[in-house]
Amino acid sequence: MSHKSTPVNIFWFRRDLRLDDNAGLYHALKAGIPVIPLFIFDRNILDQLEDKADRRVEFIRGALLEMQEQLGKLGSTLEVYYGIPDQVFNELLEEHSIQSVYTNHDYEPYAQKRDESIRRLLNDRQVSFHTYKDQVIFEKGEVVKDDGRPYTVFTPYSRRWKAALKDFYLKSYPVKKYHQRFYQQAPKRIPSLNSMGFEETQQPFPPKTLREELLKKYKEQRDYPAIHGTSKLGVHLRFGTVSIRKLAQKASGSSETFLNELIWRDFYHMILWHFPQVGEGKAFKPEYEHIRWRNNEQEFERWCTGQTGYPIVDAGMRELNETGFMHNRVRMIVASFLAKHLLIDWRWGEAYFALKLLDFDLAANNGGWQWAAGSGCDAAPYFRVFNPHLQTQKFDPDLKYIRKWVPELEELTYPRPIVEHDLARKRCLETYAKALKK
Structure with a gap:
């Protein structure tokens, strides 16, 4: 009609x-x-x-x-x-x-x-x-260097971001004032998941509230996966069920560390805008295209299913597969492990996360993976190879997180390590050094 x-x-x-x-x-x-x-x-x-x-x-x-x-x-x-x-x-x-x-x-x-x-x-x-x-506080060319070029290192970008921040940018839009302008008509049906070929799981999603208590302890607790120390708001930010302005407003008075996480989001969206090639599978640093990845499919499968014999890596992958979420510290560990221990192209891992993460966001996912592989802007240098054992000692010393996801840890059924750490590190450094000399 x-x-x-x-x-x-x-x-x-x-x-x-x-x-x-x-x-x-x-x-x-x-x-x-x-x-x-x-x-x-x-x-x-x-x-x-x-x-x-x-x-x-x-x-x-x-x-x-x-x-x-x-x-x-x-x-x-x-x-x-x-x-x-x-x-x-x-x-x-x-x-x-x-x-x-x-x-x-x-x-x-x-x-x-x-x-x-x-x-x-x-x-x-x-x-x-x-x-x-x-969906961001600052976008495109709003936070750039004095010469108008985009920042490619986070710390100076975040300083400029904070210096540019005025109350105006965090002000909410008073939509309620104009509610009477919505077109008046009878309710229409929303297509069911089944009608679109999808299934309902009825698993709960994280709440969209940001607790004051969490913000206060965020800096101290955010790196420990066994603690409920992160907001789990990623999925809400991804689909805009919460306002970035309201979150930034709340964080700017309570937690500099949490505010920095929001700034990282803006940073990666800015990078995607200025360097669209990263969203199309290209390394931010072109010389990293020369790396000769091993790309062993059996090893990739073991990484995907959490069977590498490295408990912190396996716990992270199992958490992801079961819940669609993975703790941020653990994301860095598993990404580094895939790219550097196994020498599997970071794009394979990026694509797997894109399939599994509830909060999958192209800009942040790509930024995180390239950071771990060393090929991104402001990335960890290629010779920094996370040691999963040291990361475990530091961030899950009582193995609470690991035991939750790897209950068979002490049993004979748990696989032996897929590769020995020192050997993997040496192989990684040699492979990267060879590629980057070209």
């Missing part, structure tokens, strides 16, 4: 699944004509997911149901499609008299191409397309 008589604007949700403090949504509602809230389960992305129990799709649907309930109280509804964005917009253009489409920036290579395609499609129909900064 066509509603061509009423001019409308559309707000397109993507990585910003909340009504509260949402930049693009605020601008859409403020523009003065009724706003239709839209979400598209993008088949270009979903059709590539092999795991049909992918909990990220379940997380997104849960966030949409929450927004749907809020919109229902305002007499409005989310319009949710499962399809190809261009086709969905063609359909919407037939049905409604659309004046403008509003959304928030997305910096990933696929998203850039998708948005350009939608912009052209709308332009052909005299419909304007507006996008806003929402």
